Structure formats: C-alpha cells, structure tokens
Amino acid sequence: MMALKLKATNLGSMPSPADVIFEALREAIVEGELKDGETLRQDHIASLFNVSRIPVREALARLEEQGLVTTQRHKGAVVSSLSLEEIAEMFEFRALVEGEVIRHAVSGISDRTLAEAKAFAEAFAAEPDSARWAQLNRLFHYTLYKDCGRPYHLQVVSKALDKIARYLRAQLVLTHGIARARQEHEGILRAAMARDADEAAALTRAHILGASRSLISFLQTQEKL
Template identity: 45%
Template sequence: MAVTATVSRAQVSRARGGTLKRQTVTEAAAEAIRERILAGDYAEGESLRQDALAAELGVSRIPIREAFRQLEAEGLVTLHAHRGAVVSALSLDEIAELFDLRALLEPDLLARAIPNMTEGDLAAAERILQSYENALNDADVHAWGEMNSEFHLTLYRPAGRSRSLGMVQSLLGNTDRYTRLQLVLTSGVERARAEHAQLLKLCRQRNAQEAGDLVRRHVHSAGEDLLAFLRQHRPG
C-alpha cells in the first residue's frame, strides 16, 4: 500500500524525500506511524512491516521497534509474537468505555482549570477554534482531529493536573480515528462547532458548573453518535 506519512509540523521536520531529520528519531517515527493510523491509512488489524517503515522513513529498524512499543502503550498498536505490530481494533464496548472515561475526567479537569485560566489561555483556545473553522470549511479531516483534541487540551491544561491530562490525551488519541470517520459521514460537525463555541463562552464567563455540564453532554453525545454509526458499519 503506497502511503505518504503525515508528520506534525510542530514536532518533526522532514527532508524532501520523506526521511526524518530530527534527533529524537523514535518520537518522530512514532508520530509518523501514529498519524497514518489516525488518518485511516492503516486499517484495523493491518500488520505494520518494520523493514518497510524503516526504509520509508529513512531510519533503522531500532527506532521503529521502539516506536511500536510506544504506540502499544497508547493503545494504537498490538504487538504479537509471530505477527509483529498490528493496528489495534477496538470493540464497541471498548470505545464506549473510552468515552465514559472521558466524560468522567474532562468535566473535572475543566472545572479545576477555569479559575486558573488566563487571557492568554482563552486567546489560544479561540485561535484553535478559528483553525478548526478553517479546517471545516476546507473539509480537512486530518486537521479536524488535531484541532478538536488540541482545543480540549488547551482548556484543561490550566488545571495543573498532568497525570489526568495525560490520560485524557491518550483517550482522545485512541478515539480520534473513529471520531474523524463519524464527523465525515454524520451530522456531527455542526453540533461540534456550536458546542465548542459555547464551551469557550462559558469559560470566558468563568461558569465552571455549566461548562462542566456541557463538556459532559458533548462527550456523551459524541460517543453515542459514534457507536450508533459503527453499529451500522461493522460488527462489535
């Protein structure tokens, strides 16, 4: 399968030929593979060939192997003794659990973050929303996922709870490929746009109670719509 690696410009610089230039090669390789998985370039259950990826990214097999371990910890890859690295396939029950965990963690993080938010935090969130809007207008599905996750994480960071934030970041990463699919093929885009704008407004008003309630509904409804979509398109 011919695939072009999509690597975050903020984290990894690449040469014209597609090889990785950054010193932290394992992180760069993990980012490249992660983005292919999230973009749907690699399907659920597909085997990832270590040699082929090393050649495509211009690195040795060692950082690819280490990247696989990192992605396994994130839940995106499963390592098998005889098959090597395989793109993880989440069951409907697992996806429901991930959204349930988000609905528990995110309202608490947001409530703790709001009293600590600065004008700089709010301005950063507003800029992300504008980028999100541009991505929607351009039908840039890759950017939707990035902007959606970064918007939420920007609002939660002032809580100062790095472990909880790390858990939420992992949960967002694990569900991102499914969420992108759902946004493309259902009516979720317009609701996400409206709810994000309202969430930022409530943060500006320092209304932690309503903001927490909204993010809980936002996560629950996204999960329910996603599960309904997946039930129609694949078995659990």
C-alpha cells in the same frame, strides 16, 4: 567560562531515530492513515526511514505499550482495533476526566487563554476542509484545559483520545457532527468566559457523551453492511 553567544541546542535531547519512527507511526495511526488491523512490517518501515530494524522494533514496542498496536509472537504487529464497547468506554472515560480537567482550568482561566480558545472555535466553525476539523477541535479543547495544573490528567486524556481519534473523525465528517460541535463549543466557551466551572464541566461532559452516542449509532449501522 567564555561568554560565547551561541544558540546552543541540547544535542543530548534531540530525538533519536527510534523517537522519530515512533512519532511518525503514532501519527499515522491516530490520523487513520494506517487502517485498523493493518500489519506493520519491520523491514518495510525500516527501509522507509533508511535504518535497520532495531529502532523500528523499539518504536513498535512503545506503540504496543500505548495500546496502539498489537503484536503476536513471531507474527508481527498490527494496528489495534477497538470494539464498540471499548470505544464507548473510552468516551465515558474522557467525559469523566475532561469534565474534571475543565472544571479546574476554568476557575482561574486567563482572558488571554479564552481569546485563544475563541480563535480556535471560530477557526473550527469556519474551516471547510474536513481533514483539519479534528485538529482544530482538539486545539480548542486543549486550550481550555491547559491551565488546569494537572499535567498527568492531560497526558492520560491525550492517550485516550489517540486511541479513538480515527473513529471520531468519522463521527465529525459523516454524521453532521460539526454543526452540533460548533454550537456546543460556543456553549462551553460561554460558560468558560463566565468562569462557571460546573457549567463548563457539565457541557463538556455532554459534548463528549453526545459525540459518543452519535458515533456508536453510526458504527452500528455501518457494522451491518
């Protein structure tokens, strides 16, 4: 074999058109750019990406498997919407799993990771642009979680969060959620720095369930309009 110095990129694992479309649609749904119940026309999406409908259909099939869209035979795909009960359950689920995840992560957390998390918490607290809050919030928590050694747990949490992110946004923006989140992040961070796993877990659970209550009651008032 020749000792050729090339930055060889593995072409075989480059994203396919279907991957690109899947990711774009997923993000649009998670970010709330595509509203609940909005229908997704294969033709339209295909022309946006300059491909035929085949890769679009693959992307939609995958999104349906994730529960982000719902399709009815011969009628097409719409962005899935969640009932209040479903949203509440997702938060409960997150509280359960994220509590467990941070417990395992915190016991052996590195100073480096703590510094990273601190930076995100501060960036979150200082950010004036509400569009970036959700992203920084997610980065903060995931940084604390990432050394838990449980990739499957993280993946499941991530999928759960994907399904409620667009509702959460409302909670942060419209219900003074940021002020409280800021405080609670500080508490979680402090517990993590003290390597107090149980405390970090308890605070994380409370953080998630508090956001849930706030969001649910907000949505309940909205619903009556």
